[in-house]
Amino acid sequence: MAESRWTEVGAVEELKRKPLQEVMCGKTAIALSYRDGAFAAISGVCNHVGGPLGEGRPDGDYIVCPWHYWKFHYKTGQGESGYDRDQVPAYETKIENGRLYIDLSSATKRKKQPHAPHPLARPVVRKPGPIRIVGISTTxxxxxxxxFSTSDTLLEAALNHAQQIGLEAQCIKLRDLSFRACEGFYSKAAPACTWPCSITQMDPTDQLDRVYEAIVHWADVILVSTPIRWGNASSLYFKMVERMNCIQNQETIAKKHLLKNKVAAFIIMGGQDNVQGVAGQLMTFWAEVGCQFPQFPFIAHSRGWSAEDMERNVSEVQNSRELREGAQELVARAAEMAKLMVTGQIPDHPLAPGGRKAHQLDSEPTG
Known part of the structure; x- marks a missing residue:
């Protein structure tokens, strides 16, 4: 039997003021509970991705992890019903002279129940075949x-042309999908923002998995169409890309490049101006998740600030041969760039972290 390693935690009167808190015993994080006049201690590290159980909340006999809501019994560390093969270590406690002690040597064994990986978590391997285009409508x-949607009309023209020249194409309309807004897991801690998206893993009814599947595992070209709404891309566009922080986050915390050899291009339409501003928003985001762009990576049309006559804007797009030809040439340029990338004609360079998100500042200690 291991020799006891009783570690002093603090004054009982101070510690019992909180029903749940994180305490440190040396380098060991403990989720310390106080209820019914007694203390209980389990590991402060969740089995899932290491969330801080001591910063969670009590729920009956269980502690709920603040990151992804896994539950463990506050005394035994055992998972909730159905997940009871998951268990975090539990520790013995004692009180002497008004001070609380935890015996680190008494830790029970951590047990992890096997969990099948989400289908999106599989390795990203491009299957043989022609260049593939996914069009994403955000109107x-x-x-x-x-x-009538001007942005949808030109997206349809581009995808039809792609199929006519022998490419594979599919269209995803965000308005047809039911998906939750980003719930800020990254704001809790960078590792809490997981791939696949935490919401996607927890909610099987959330339909943004169709977008993830298309852009990560299927498409070579991502063609996004958006109207201009008050000088910005559409609200549906932003709802989608906020949920893509999980893709960008893999670059910074796991050095995993999910959108490898991908090309992005854009169709920007609107009765309001600010085409350049919207294009800048789109290009900045898709560049940061690793996409390349063809020469002249977007087409656009706008009636401008003064013309409050959207019916005329619709008529112009309906009857414009040039805009349709522009959409066709855009998808062709993007496909040619994608072909160069998937055939290895554009070299793959390792990324230096300097100047990119979450790079180490020279003024910070490196350990």
């Missing part, structure tokens, strides 16, 4: 009363 409209 919103009333489902029962659809309207």
């Amino acid at each position: 919103a409209m009333t489902a029962d009363h659809p309207r």
